[in-house]
Amino acid sequence: MKIKQALNPLALVTASIMVNPWSQPGVNAEQNPFQLEEIENNRLLASDNEGMCGEGRCGEGACGNMTLDMEGMVMNENRDELPLDCRGISEDVEISVSAGKKYAEPYPDTAFGFDQHQWNVKPCSRITVTYTNEDNVRHQWMVHGLPSYLYPQSMFHLEANGGYSKTGTFIVPSDDKTYLVHCDMAAHMEKGMKAQLVVGKGSGDIPAIPGVTAARNPNLYGKGNGILNWLLGIAIGVISFAVPVKYLARKQSAL
Numbered sequence: 001m002k003i004k005q006a007l008n009p010l011a012l013v014t015a016s017i018m019v020n021p022w023s024q025p026g027v028n029a030e031q032n033p034f035q036l037e038e039i040e041n042n043r044l045l046a047s048d049n050e051g052m053c054g055e056g057r058c059g060e061g062a063c064g065n066m067t068l069d070m071e072g073m074v075m076n077e078n079r080d081e082l083p084l085d086c087r088g089i090s091e092d093v094e095i096s097v098s099a100g101k102k103y104a105e106p107y108p109d110t111a112f113g114f115d116q117h118q119w120n121v122k123p124c125s126r127i128t129v130t131y132t133n134e135d136n137v138r139h140q141w142m143v144h145g146l147p148s149y150l151y152p153q154s155m156f157h158l159e160a161n162g163g164y165s166k167t168g169t170f171i172v173p174s175d176d177k178t179y180l181v182h183c184d185m186a187a188h189m190e191k192g193m194k195a196q197l198v199v200g201k202g203s204g205d206i207p208a209i210p211g212v213t214a215a216r217n218p219n220l221y222g223k224g225n226g227i228l229n230w231l232l233g234i235a236i237g238v239i240s241f242a243v244p245v246k247y248l249a250r251k252q253s254a255l
């Protein structure tokens with residue numbers, strides 16, 4: 001009788017509801033609406049230009065403001081032309097960025113990552129980025145929000161095919177601004193390939209950058225409260241066992 005009470009499914013369901021499985025938030029790659037709109041506009045502009053530089057018209061080598069070969073692509077490189085608000089180059093900065101699945105390992109809810117997620121430079125810096133892709137799928141390093149009179153679609157863009165590196169240079173304006181950097185391959189930003197380039201004092205952090213800023217809508221699925229999750233799992237397991245046992249016991253007593 002006591003065993004039957006202990007296995008009372010109603011009591012177990014109540015107990016399992018009382019166990020709170022919510023745990024500490026993970027980092028998901030939420031974006032703010034402005035960034036989403038900007039990225040979507042850039043995609044539309046890029047697709048408008050596709051017939052100009054894509055579809056084999058230029059083949060390998062230079063094409064407008066894009067260089068493309070078997071190893072990847074550099075788009076909108078600018079080594080010499082100063083932004084209108086810069087009197088000169090304040091400093092030359094060299095950045096090496098690695099991309100790959102292994103860089104996602106420290107961060108929950110991510111699958112891809114950069115080895116760094118924030119870079120700080122002075123206004124009017126000339127920045128040379130060497131981007132190395134350690135995976136076997138394509139990855140991009142794309143900066144948004146640059147002045148459109150220098151950078152079509154307001155972006156500078158490196159893309160490295162699996163196992164290759166690409167190097168490109170661009171010059172940032174003089175204003176304090178935080179630029180979104182991401183990989184635009186499907187779902188890669190949402191899965192961790194998101195970073196920020198801070199020029200001068202920046203203009204405020206971008207949310208949900210792995211290891212840098214928190215998500216505004218954190219993931220509430222349990223990952224941290226291991227004991228509570230174990231208790232919930234045990235309770236569900238016991239219920240699954242108790243219901244058929246009770247049914248069989250009733251059936252037997254009726255015979």
Ligand SMILES: [Cu+2]
Binds near residue numbers: 138139140183188193
């Ligand atoms: Cu990627």
